[in-house]
Each structure stands twice: as C-alpha cells, then as structure tokens.
Amino acid sequence: MxxxxxxxxxxxxxxxxxxxxxxxxxxxxxxxxxxxxxxxxxxxxxxxxxxxxxxxxxxxxxxxxxxxxxxxxxxxxxxxxxxxxxxxxxxxxxxxxxxxxxxxxxxxxxxxxxxxxxxxxxxxxxxxxxxxxxxxxxxxxxxxxxxxxxxxxxxxxRIARLSFAELDQAVSELGDLVGREVGEITIGAMPLARSHPMPKVLARFREKRPNLRIRIIEGTYDELLGQLRRGDLDFLIGALRSPAPIEDVVQERVFDDDLVLLAGHHHPLLYRPLSLEVLRQQHWLVTRTGTPTRTQFDAMFHAAGLALPDSIIETGSVILMREMMEISDVLSCVSHLQARADIDRKLVAVLPFAVPHSTRAIGLTYRRDWMPTPAQSLIMEEIRQASAEAL
Structure with missing residues (x-):
C-alpha cells in the first residue's frame, strides 16, 4: 500500500x-x-x-x-x-x-x-x-x-482520513501514468441524481474508463455530507442547500429542477379544478422534514395560511410512491426530473397544479480544498455535459 x-x-x-x-x-x-x-x-x-x-x-x-x-x-x-x-x-x-x-x-x-x-x-x-x-x-x-x-x-x-484519501488519489493517478485503472470513485447520490443525470453519465463514463471501480452511495443529505467531509466520498450530486451548510465545502450549480404533484391515472383529481384547500384534504407521500422538497411542499400551504395535510407518509422512495399511487388515491410531491421517466411511461400522471416557487438548484458538492484526479474530473464533466443536454 x-x-x-x-x-x-x-x-x-x-x-x-x-x-x-x-x-x-x-x-x-x-x-x-x-x-x-x-x-x-x-x-x-x-x-x-x-x-x-x-x-x-x-x-x-x-x-x-x-x-x-x-x-x-x-x-x-x-x-x-x-x-x-x-x-x-x-x-x-x-x-x-x-x-x-x-x-x-x-x-x-x-x-x-x-x-x-x-x-x-x-x-x-x-x-x-x-x-x-x-x-x-x-x-x-x-x-x-x-x-x-x-x-x-x-x-x-477526520483529518487522518482525509490525508489517507489523498494518498489513495495518488495511487489512482500513478495508475493513469501507465494505463492501469486502479482505485475507485465514490459518489454520494441524492434521490434525484439516481434517475437524472447519473444513468446517462455512468454509461458514457464506462465507454471511456471501462474498468475503473465506481461506488454510488445513497443516504440522507446529512449522512452523505458527513462522509464527504471525512474523505469517504469524492463528491455529492443532488439538491444544493442555501446557504451552503458549512464553509469547508463548495457547491456548484449544474441545472435547475422544479416540483410536480403526481397521482395515479385513476385519481379523480385529474379531472376537476384544484385548490390548495382541496389538496390539503388528500393523502400524501412526501420526503422527510428538512429536505428541500419537503420545505417547498410545506411552504405551499403555509404561504396560503393553511395547515399541512393531516395524512402524510414520509418517504424518499420514488418506487414506493409509484406503487402506492397505482393502488390508492394517495398523491406525491416530487422532483419533475426524478419522476420524468415514470411520467413518460405513463405510470403516473401530473396533476394540473403548479407548485409555486418550486425551482431549486441541483449540482455538485465537494470539499473546498479537494484536488480531483483526472478520472474524477472526467466524471464530473460528464455530469455537467449530460445536464446541459437535458436542458
């Protein structure tokens, strides 16, 4: 070693x-x-x-x-x-x-x-x-x-972990000098990134670096941020925080996303006028308190002087949301890009109601003093490129 x-x-x-x-x-x-x-x-x-x-x-x-x-x-x-x-x-x-x-x-x-x-x-x-x-x-x-x-x-x-991570990056770069793919890239991916843009990014990266090991780590933002700061992750991709949570990380905006309200294709609200009062009376699947999506969901009601819906299940799983919407009248509030594949395949339907002020920045978060390897720089550039093409 x-x-x-x-x-x-x-x-x-x-x-x-x-x-x-x-x-x-x-x-x-x-x-x-x-x-x-x-x-x-x-x-x-x-x-x-x-x-x-x-x-x-x-x-x-x-x-x-x-x-x-x-x-x-x-x-x-x-x-x-x-x-x-x-x-x-x-x-x-x-x-x-x-x-x-x-x-x-x-x-x-x-x-x-x-x-x-x-x-x-x-x-x-x-x-x-x-x-x-x-x-x-x-x-x-x-x-x-x-x-x-x-x-x-x-x-x-924490500093010792970062120091040893730096030496691991040296191993990767030395491998590059002789055409060997050694080491690994570790990415903390929040829910949106797992459906957009990471699938396209990983497919493209594999064409250029077919054997370099990649680990995608899922978790809550706080968990992933902790792993990033102690060197277990190279960077995060997902919703950015405003302001940045701590001074030793950098946030780079890559694209913007907005929120949509989803329902199963059988839901009666797809065919009637909607108001926040009507929406407040529904059953909801939303992300946990403290996430950007949940903050915007709550603000939608609070800005109108309304209490939050009484029936809320907290989950970050789009699969669970989709399956429940298929068999019940539950609604969900999610990222538009995250749900786009399910919308295009007609697995779910978008309610005709625009979530006010729901645009949010999506991007990369990395340590302020981090110096990426060529492979890490390449996959980050693929993220920027894929995001630009999608927009």
Whole structure:
C-alpha cells in the first residue's frame, strides 16, 4: 500500500526537496542506507521510478512529482492536526496507529474497532495507548458505556482520513501514468441524481474508463455530507442547500429542477379544478422534514395560511410512491426530473397544479480544498455535459 509507512514518505519528500540522499538523511535523522531503502520501498509500492539518479543528484520523475504533490498535501494536513495535540506526534505517529484511532473514534469501542480493521482487539488498544502516551494526554474519555473521542481526537481522526484519501488519489493517478485503472470513485447520490443525470453519465463514463471501480452511495443529505467531509466520498450530486451548510465545502450549480404533484391515472383529481384547500384534504407521500422538497411542499400551504395535510407518509422512495399511487388515491410531491421517466411511461400522471416557487438548484458538492484526479474530473464533466443536454 502506497504510503503505508509515513516515515518513508517524509524521507521521500526530504530527497525531493534537497536532491540529495546525504542531506535527506541529515534532515530526517536517519542513515543514508535507511534513506535509500525508504525510496526503494516506495518505488516498489508505486511500481514506477520516482527519481532519476544522476551524478548531480536525485531528480523527480513524472511519477515522483505526482507523489510529491499529493504526499505534501497529505502530510501537511496530517501534521497540522498532530501538532495541535502534541509537537512530538508528527515524528512518532504511524499509519497503523492512526487507522486504529480512526476506527476506535467511529466505533467508540475497541472490540468493534478491531472487528472493523480485521485485527485483534489488544492490537487496537495498544496502538491507541501508544498514541496517548506520545501525546501526553488522553484522546478518549472512558465510561461504563464505551469510549468517546475528545474534540481534538475527533478532529485528528477526520483529518487522518482525509490525508489517507489523498494518498489513495495518488495511487489512482500513478495508475493513469501507465494505463492501469486502479482505485475507485465514490459518489454520494441524492434521490434525484439516481434517475437524472447519473444513468446517462455512468454509461458514457464506462465507454471511456471501462474498468475503473465506481461506488454510488445513497443516504440522507446529512449522512452523505458527513462522509464527504471525512474523505469517504469524492463528491455529492443532488439538491444544493442555501446557504451552503458549512464553509469547508463548495457547491456548484449544474441545472435547475422544479416540483410536480403526481397521482395515479385513476385519481379523480385529474379531472376537476384544484385548490390548495382541496389538496390539503388528500393523502400524501412526501420526503422527510428538512429536505428541500419537503420545505417547498410545506411552504405551499403555509404561504396560503393553511395547515399541512393531516395524512402524510414520509418517504424518499420514488418506487414506493409509484406503487402506492397505482393502488390508492394517495398523491406525491416530487422532483419533475426524478419522476420524468415514470411520467413518460405513463405510470403516473401530473396533476394540473403548479407548485409555486418550486425551482431549486441541483449540482455538485465537494470539499473546498479537494484536488480531483483526472478520472474524477472526467466524471464530473460528464455530469455537467449530460445536464446541459437535458436542458
């Protein structure tokens, strides 16, 4: 695994900056053979030469320059968080210790963390204890109900995940240099994106990058945002929030969507004049409170001085909505683009009632300091292109 030894990565950067094994050894307080061995191991992990060795010194190859760029970003992030806890930690903390810290922080239990990592519980406990000993302070608050990370520990766990994600991106880019598709793209997709534009985007991307692994992660906005901020997701696609929920993410508008009211083809309201008072008396399927769709649905009634309908089932599943509309008189309020395929196939019908002020921005959300790989940039460009064509 590239960057499995953080000390090797630090030695690599010392050689990259000085062009000298001797100088790097002095800076890192190790022997010259240790520097040579560290570089050899990194090159074996990268499966590419990282330096051109000449009589004038060591010079970065294209692969070396790529690793230097990504590695510096990873170490700068990590060292900042480690220094916040104790100045000694950047010199002593290992990747294995940090992985144990991340797993324990998330599981809040040593046994569960060990199971997640696939190692023995004493190994996890020992790794965390070593970090605490070097830090000179407790990183977890222990109680009868488990262990809770301190604020500094939780921040370190999040930054460490981001740092390791940066090194994973280096692996992907090194693979690109030799025509190997390695690594993966992870996308957090909200309900609309799963029907538009992602099917077309994925089909096109597969033509250009047929073997690169892609994971589409579904969940609530808050869940996906948390995964994005700790580096588990590369970007989100779906309804944007106004304002942006936190300063460390960027929102990029790609297209606009509006809401429609849907019913089964047998519904009597398809053939009579509609008013909000009539709609308030119906049975509804709508998304949960706090989502943009639900906020606009609620505002439709509140703006007219009406209470919300008494009969509401909360769900984000378009399939459930469609099936219930087919067998009952329930109505739903959903994204027009999300329901367009079902509308075109005449599985549902649009009620002749325009949802007021329902236009909303749909787009990409990603970390402010994120630097996408060529593959990640490609799939984002496919999203922009497919959205422009649909409009």
């Amino acid at each position: 590239l960057g499995s030894n953080l000390r090797h990565l630090r030695v690599f950067h010392a050689v990259a900056e000085t062009g000298s094994v001797t100088r790097a050894a002095e800076l890192c307080l190790v022997s010259q053979p240790a520097v040579t061995q560290a570089i050899a191991k990194l090159e074996a992990e990268a499966e590419l030469p990282l330096f051109r060795r000449t009589s004038q010194g060591f010079f970065l190859t294209e692969a070396g320059a790529l690793l230097a760029r990504r590695g510096k970003r990873a170490l700068d992030m990590l060292d900042g968080a480690l220094n916040e806890i104790a100045p000694r930690l950047p010199l002593t903390a290992t990747r294995a210790q940090l992985l144990a810290l991340i797993a324990t922080s998330e599981a809040q239990n040593f046994s569960l963390a060990a199971r997640q990592l696939g190692i023995a519980q004493p190994t996890v406990h020992r790794a965390v204890t070593q970090l605490e000993r070097e830090a000179g302070k407790a990183l977890f608050q222990r109680s009868a109900f488990g262990i809770v990370p301190t604020r500094a520990c939780a921040m370190l766990a």
